[in-house]
Amino acid sequence: MSHNHESRCSGILLHITSLPSKYGVGDFGPSAFEFVDLLKQAGQALWQILPINPTSFGNSPYSCTSAFAISPLFVSPEFMIRDGFLEENDLEIDLECSPHRVQYTSVLNFKISLLEKSYTRFSRRVDKNEFEKFCFANTYWLEDFCLFSVLKKHFGGHSWSKWPEGIKIRNAVEKYVSRMGALVEQEKYFQFVLFRQWTELQEYCRNKGVRIFGDVALYVNEDSADVWAHPEFFKLDHNMKPVVVAGVPPDYFSETGQRWGNPVFDWDVLRENDYLWWLERMKHSLRLFDLVRIDHFRGFLAAWEIPASDATAENGRWQECPGVEFFCRLLKEFKSIPVVAEDLGVITEDVKDAMIQFGFPGMKILLFAFDGDISQNPYALDNHVKNCFLYTGTHDCNTVRGWFEEELSDEAMMNLENILGKKVDSQTVGEEMLVLAMRSIADTVIFPLQDVLGLGSEARMNRPGIAENNWEWRLLPGQWSAGDAEKLADMTKTYGRG
Secondary structure: OOOOOOOOEEEEEOOHHHOOOOOOOOOOOHHHHHHHHHHHHOOOOEEEOOOOOOEOHHHOOOOEOOOOOOOHHHOOHHHHHHOOOOOHHHHOOOOOOOOOEOOHHHHHHHHHHHHHHHHHHHOOOOOOHHHHHHHHHOOOOHHHHHHHHHHHHHOOOOOHHHOOHHHHOOOOHHHHHHHHHHHHHHHHHHHHHHHHHHHHHHHHHHHHOOEEEEEEEOOOOOOOHHHHHOHHHEOEOOOOOEOEEEEEOOOOOOOOOEEEEEEOEOHHHHHHOOOHHHHHHHHHHHHHOOEEEEEOHHHHOEEEEEEOOOOOOOOOEEEEOOHHHHHHHHHOOOOOOOEEEOOOOOOOHHHHHHHHHHOOOEEEEHHHOOOOOOOOOOOOHHHOOOOEEEEOOOOOOOOHHHHHHHOOOHHHHHHHHHHHOOOOOOOOHHHHHHHHHHHOOOOEEEEEHHHHOOOOHHHOOOOOOOOOOOOOEOOOOOOOOHHHHHHHHHHHHHOOOO
16 A cells, blocks of 8 residues: 555645746745745645646646756745845846736746856856756756757757757767757756755755645656657657657547647557656656656556547547556555546546555545536545545636636536535635535545635636636735634644644
């Protein structure tokens, strides 16, 4: 078994980008530490975040150019000054930013310009001992990622599959490294500063008794350092283009299925390599986080492979994957694997068996608990199990209040009021759902902070299938107050989750 949760507990889901800060996006700076203090005050044991890797198009944390690196978005200017990497006057830059929404492009450019300035100063330092240690500890991925980032800029932002043949197939790596070594070194320095700040936040959480619950997207982007550096681990043709891509088959949500377009793992080659890439990835994730949610967990047991030339997911086929063998291999490295399996949607018996074998808890969503025949609905309260993570909603759902105001069917409304034994309105539904979740037999409950605050659909994080205006919502300074935290602490104690 992989978990010995001491007991019942609860936590908050809030991505780091959503924290307040003076610089247009939440980061690893002072407001993250203040948030941890409030979590502690509220009696919460877990802080769940989304992936923190560098994003590509659409700003989605699930669409990344590296499975290992951290996005420069998260660097804290305040702490760079405190640690002597920057001077106060380096921050005298006109940055127009909204406290309500993240404006990704301008903020990312601003953060990168600060990192570049501080590198100029750092490169003159004599003592680089800590930096060299970091580079050595991260050799598996760091050089490849940093070279990839530099080349991507050099080739005008084009995908690596469009780079000149020699560097596309990595014959000419030495030539480019000798030409661009200084820029590669600068990228390594960016990662050094980011990991240094992250480690400090991690330590702070540990000291406060708050565990960080991270997120690993199963697949990586085609245009990522991972696929460029290790093409042999993916199903690519002789031109380095995907033969098949990932997605899910047609279902209740979509007649044509979902074509995600990520390259699919070649598990036969991974197995011959003793699963090295995945072992490194999981070790890395478990150093960064106390426990890890694996998005699209069923993809470890079978992948829906869609011909790369197809526009929809209809003609895919299931291909078995050796997930069980891989997790057995991982158990040779770790006494237990603190993994939560994202098992929403249609889940087959082999996936359920694997979760039982390794003791991985799955997920339940309370917003889905009031539809159809309640006795058969797996999300309904009476059908919960102890070993699971219960959410009011996730980053892909509406907020509870938004759901109540915009999506709730008459039938679900009737079921909700029957279960509660009273009428609710948009002012009270949020708190009633919190109480329902707290009462569940589920060992762990997680609330998006938007639901704790009773916010409407304006505070929604992501609308799947819609490309614009996602991942932008931000908490305002003081919006979650000490008073709110005390109230949540009382509720947490009342239901034995303190």
